Amino acid sequence: MLHGAIFSLFLAVQTPVLPIPDVSGWTEVARTDLEFRTDDYTVAFVGQTVDYQHAEREGDFVRVYLRHAVVLSERARARSGHQQAQTGADLRYHVAEQNKILEHAQKDGEAFAYVFWSVYRDERGLEVRSGPMHYWLLNAHADWSYSVDDRITVMPISEPSVDEPFETRIVGLKFELGTASHVLRLDPVYMVVPKEQKDGGR
Amino acid sequence: MRSRIVGIAMLCVFSLAGMRSGEAAPRSGSFMVPPDTPETFVERYRYLLRKDERKAFERVQKELKNIDKKLRKIDEQVERGKISSENVVAERQELVSQRKTVVAQLPPMIEAFWKPRDPLPATPENEYKTAIDQRIEDMAQERFFTTPEAPGLTFRNNGGYYGDLARVFLLHGPPAAMSTVEGSHFVPLMLWLYADPSDGGILYAFMFYQSISGPPYRLFEQDTYAMNPCAAINEISSRRMMVGMQSYACTTETTIVYRDLVQSIPTGNLNGYLFAWALVNFSRDPSIRLGEALSAPEPVAHIARRSTSRVIGGSANPVVESGVEVLRAQCAPCKSMIPAELVFTDAKRHLAVKRSSFDWFAKKEELSSEMFFVIILESLSERVPIVHRQTVWVRSSRTRLAEDADATLTIPLFKPDEFAAVPAGPYLVSVYLRSTLTNRYNAWQLHFVKQ
Numbered sequence: 001m002l003h004g005a006i007f008s009l010f011l012a013v014q015t016p017v018l019p020i021p022d023v024s025g026w027t028e029v030a031r032t033d034l035e036f037r038t039d040d041y042t043v044a045f046v047g048q049t050v051d052y053q054h055a056e057r058e059g060d061f062v063r064v065y066l067r068h069a070v071v072l073s074e075r076a077r078a079r080s081g082h083q084q085a086q087t088g089a090d091l092r093y094h095v096a097e098q099n100k101i102l103e104h105a106q107k108d109g110e111a112f113a114y115v116f117w118s119v120y121r122d123e124r125g126l127e128v129r130s131g132p133m134h135y136w137l138l139n140a141h142a143d144w145s146y147s148v149d150d151r152i153t154v155m156p157i158s159e160p161s162v163d164e165p166f167e168t169r170i171v172g173l174k175f176e177l178g179t180a181s182h183v184l185r186l187d188p189v190y191m192v193v194p195k196e197q198k199d200g201g202r
Numbered sequence: 203m204r205s206r207i208v209g210i211a212m213l214c215v216f217s218l219a220g221m222r223s224g225e226a227a228p229r230s231g232s233f234m235v236p237p238d239t240p241e242t243f244v245e246r247y248r249y250l251l252r253k254d255e256r257k258a259f260e261r262v263q264k265e266l267k268n269i270d271k272k273l274r275k276i277d278e279q280v281e282r283g284k285i286s287s288e289n290v291v292a293e294r295q296e297l298v299s300q301r302k303t304v305v306a307q308l309p310p311m312i313e314a315f316w317k318p319r320d321p322l323p324a325t326p327e328n329e330y331k332t333a334i335d336q337r338i339e340d341m342a343q344e345r346f347f348t349t350p351e352a353p354g355l356t357f358r359n360n361g362g363y364y365g366d367l368a369r370v371f372l373l374h375g376p377p378a379a380m381s382t383v384e385g386s387h388f389v390p391l392m393l394w395l396y397a398d399p400s401d402g403g404i405l406y407a408f409m410f411y412q413s414i415s416g417p418p419y420r421l422f423e424q425d426t427y428a429m430n431p432c433a434a435i436n437e438i439s440s441r442r443m444m445v446g447m448q449s450y451a452c453t454t455e456t457t458i459v460y461r462d463l464v465q466s467i468p469t470g471n472l473n474g475y476l477f478a479w480a481l482v483n484f485s486r487d488p489s490i491r492l493g494e495a496l497s498a499p500e501p502v503a504h505i506a507r508r509s510t511s512r513v514i515g516g517s518a519n520p521v522v523e524s525g526v527e528v529l530r531a532q533c534a535p536c537k538s539m540i541p542a543e544l545v546f547t548d549a550k551r552h553l554a555v556k557r558s559s560f561d562w563f564a565k566k567e568e569l570s571s572e573m574f575f576v577i578i579l580e581s582l583s584e585r586v587p588i589v590h591r592q593t594v595w596v597r598s599s600r601t602r603l604a605e606d607a608d609a610t611l612t613i614p615l616f617k618p619d620e621f622a623a624v625p626a627g628p629y630l631v632s633v634y635l636r637s638t639l640t641n642r643y644n645a646w647q648l649h650f651v652k653q
Contacts, residue, residue, distance in 0.1 A: 069517045069538045069641050076511040089321060093506035094513070096324045101516040108517055110535040140644055141554075142533065142541030157647055159578055159632055160587045174647060183645035187515070187636055188576045188591075 017146045020136050021062045021114050026052035034065070034184065036156060038169050042074040045102055046173060046184035048109055059119045059130065065175070066109035067184055073098040112138040112182050113152055113175055137177035145180035152177045157185065235342045235363045238335065240308035241266065247315075249372050250334065252498045255315060262307050269301045318503035330502075337372055338363075346376060350469065355382075355392075360418035367419055369496065370394065370408050377408070383468035383477055387459045388438045392419055393472060393480055398487075405487075406495050407480040411438055424484040425492045432456050434481040438463075518641040522563065528639065529562040529569065532607065536642065544633055544646040548653050551615045553635055557598060558607035561639040569598040572638040577615055579650075580630040588624060590616065593638070626652045 034047035047067040054060035076090045116134040119127045132148045139145060153176045161167040172185025236245035244251065244259045251259065276294055280287045320328045340346050341363065347355040360367045377394035384390045390412045398405040410419035427434035432452035439459045463481075466474040484492045517538075520528045533541055533556065542555040553575070562569040572595055579588040596611055615633065616624075628651045636643040 067538050070515045070643070072512075072514050074512050074514075076509040089502035090506050090509040090511055092322055092324075093503065094509065094511040096322075098513045099324065101513050105516045108537040110537045110539070112535070112539070138535065140541070140646055141543040142535065142539070157632070160580065160589075166586075172645060181647070183647060185634065185643075185645045187643070188578075188634060 018134060018136075020111070020144055021064075021116055023052045023062050023064060026054055026062065029053045029061075034067075034173065036170055036173060038072075038171070038186070041077055042072060044172075044186050045071040045073065045105070046186075047112075048106060057118075061117055061119070063115040064111050065113035066106075067112050068105045068109045070184075070186055071098070071102050071105050072186060073102075112184075113177075115152065135177055137175060137180050138182055139180040140182065143180075145177050147177055150178060157183065159188070235338055240305060240312060243308065243312055243315075246338070247334070249369050249496075250319075250498050251315075252500075255498075258311060259308075262304060262311070265304045266301065269297055269304065273297050273301075318501035321502050323503075333375070334372065337375055340376075341368055341371060346371065349380070353382075353469070355419075365418055366410060366421040370421070373496065373499065374406065374408075379470065379472060381468040381470040381472035381477075383463070383466050383474065385440075385462045385466045387440055387455075387462040388435075389414060389440050390419075391422075391438060391463075391477055393468075393477055395472070395476075403486045405485055405490070407484055408492075408495075409477070409480045414440060421492075421496075422481070423492060424480070424482055427482050428484075431482050435459050435463075438481070515641065518639070520561075520639050525565060527564040529564050529603070530640070531561050531642070532558045538642055540635055540637060540642050540644045542635060542644050544648070546615070546631055546633070546648060546650055551621060553613040553615065553633070554610045555596075555613065556607070557603055557609050557611055560596060560598075560611070561637045561642065562598070562603070563639065564600060567600050569600060569603060571596045571598075573613060574636045574638050575613065575615065576632075576634045578632040579624060580632070581625070582628055584625075590620070624652055628652075 028050055030049075030051040032049050033045055034049060035043050035045045037043055045068075047065060050064045050066065052062045052064065073094070075094055114134075114136040118130040120130045122128045133151065135147045135150065135152050137145045137152055155174050155176075156170045157172045157174045158168045159171045161169050171188070172183055175182045175184075236242035238246060244256070244263060273294065276285075276290050276297075279285045280290065316328050316331050319330045321330050341357045344356050344358065346357070357363070357365065357368050357371075362368065374396055378397040379395040380393065382390065382392045392410040394406075394408040394410070395404055396406040396408075397403065407424075409422035409424065411422045412419055422434075422437070424434075427437070435456045436451070436453075436459075439455060441455065460478065464474045464478050466477070468474065468477060484490065484495070522528055530536075531540070535541075536559065540555060541559050542553045545552050545554060560569075560571040560573075562571050572593060574593045575591070577588075577590045579590075581587070594613055596613065598611070602609070613635070628649065631646075631648050631650045633646045634643065635645070
């Protein structure tokens with residue numbers, strides 16, 4: 001806790017712009033996919049968040065936002081009850097294929113945002129944040145922006161559909177930190193649903 | 203009536219859930235089932251083999267049969283002293299060797315049989331084979347008929363492994379609900395109901411009946427009687443005397459049998475109405491027929507192949523023709539991103555990308571890169587957006603890349619005349635850029651007011 005606080009104080013006073021955190025040697029404690037639904041059947045995987053804990057200073061944490069090549073996973077659009085019974089099999093094979101492609105894409109994940117924070121246990125045994133939150137975001141031309149306590153906001157971005165201009169669909173996620181922004185999104189070409197699928201045909 | 207049936211089925215769906223494979227104590231005495239060996243594969247899994255698969259296995263089995271026949275003949279002749287065993291040693295060895303070669307064909311065929319039937323391809327175990335083998339074991343040990351709904355029944359007394367009960371059990375496992383009924387005017391009946399996983403309704407209703415003389419239970423073929431309920435009722439009548447066209451007639455006896463069945467009190471949670479319904483209905487969905495449910499199930503991988511599901515995107519592995527080399531971008535981070543600056547004003551509209559940030563096709567000295575971009579201008583007043591899509595080729599050379607990697611190359615987004623045609627006003631501008639070679643991309647979104 002003390003190390004974390006000193007670290008934060010040192011950084012706040014001495015260096016207004018911090019270098020991005022180096023998490024080599026830290027312990028991974030959580031991993032989540034960055035994903036969104038474009039319709040009832042389709043999920044787009046655009047990246048991951050990984051939480052790391054310092055091996056010795058157990059109160060220090062870093063969340064790394066990773067981006068990778070977009071993987072769009074669209075399950076079968078089943079029509080009738082009898083077909084739904086078969087869809088179970090479809091789905092399992094589909095998920096196996098999805099995981100295979102996703103695993104390959106995630107191997108090449110690269111960081112575009114970091115968050116650093118420290119916690120300590122107070123006399124009640126509760127975890128309390130110590131010091132400010134530190135944020136880093138990579139903008140579109142690969143320059144890092146840094147901020148203390150001005151958090152990264154995430155919002156979905158939508159667009160008119162390519163094949164249905166009167167319909168709007170979620171196509172990506174926009175991360176903002178001050179004036180810097182970073183967009184993870186689908187290729188608009190992916191948004192075209194083949195007609196036979198749209199009709200629920202199999 | 204339909205909602206009542208569905209309701210009953212829903213009630214019964216889990217009535218047998220407690221009777222899980224392996225929980226009940228095996229009854230004493232069991233019947234033989236073909237063991238799980240390559241040579242007995244067809245006998246053991248006969249109901250799962252599709253026509254084309256069966257042919258291939260039968261061809262091998264025929265070869266084995268011929269060899270075994272020759273071997274038996276030799277052994278018999280030796281036994282009878284017609285020939286000396288020393289004279290046939292070579293011939294016998296040749297046949298044994300042939301037999302080994304033929305048997306060796308079976309394991310790959312068996313593997314090819316099970317593989318597309320694996321419901322969870324991500325796991326090393328084939329859960330379908332495990333489930334089928336468990337059903338066979340449950341039948342052999344008579345574990346299934348230990349519930350109060352089917353007192354005193356065994357597979358052994360109902361045709362054994364090749365009986366109708368075993369066939370349905372092997373194909374579909376234990377039913378969601380089961381019941382037997384006896385009456386003074388009809389033969390003993392047994393009903394197995396399978397639920398539709400999507401809504402709990404009746405997916406399959408397998409009706410079994412005994413002849414006037416007693417066991418075994420045989421399948422009642424609803425497909426035959428779907429258009430003639432009186433014939434179905436006559437078929438189960440305990441005083442069935444009719445033959446030919448008479449068996450289709452609706453008589454006073456038919457009415458008595460029907461009334462007796464409807465008013466009967468079956469074992470378990472099902473009722474007489476459901477038995478009467480199942481005489482002419484196999485499923486709540488009329489398009490599902492008994493014959494279809496008894497045929498060998500289609501492998502899940504084949505079903506999945508017809509699926510309209512899709513997974514697209516992911517990292518691209520560039521494939522190029524001979525003599526062409528791929529030079530990947532040297533920037534960081536560049537695995538999935540193209541670092542670039544969007545310039546979008548009334549005067550200029552382009553993307554500025556460093557030379558080192560492109561993925562290049564290199565042919566001798568010449569470099570080229572294919573980029574795809576989309577611009578969408580959404581106006582607050584116009585409902586239909588302006589969408590501009592284009593693929594452009596950017597060209598450079600190895601020398602320039604080596605000497606000035608940080609130089610900025612521009613990708614124009616609108617021609618002057620195209621931009622002039624855009625009405626004045628506020629827009630939300632979305633720009634997307636992708637390298638067609640590696641699928642690396644970048645995207646921007648900004649607000650812009652055209653003067």
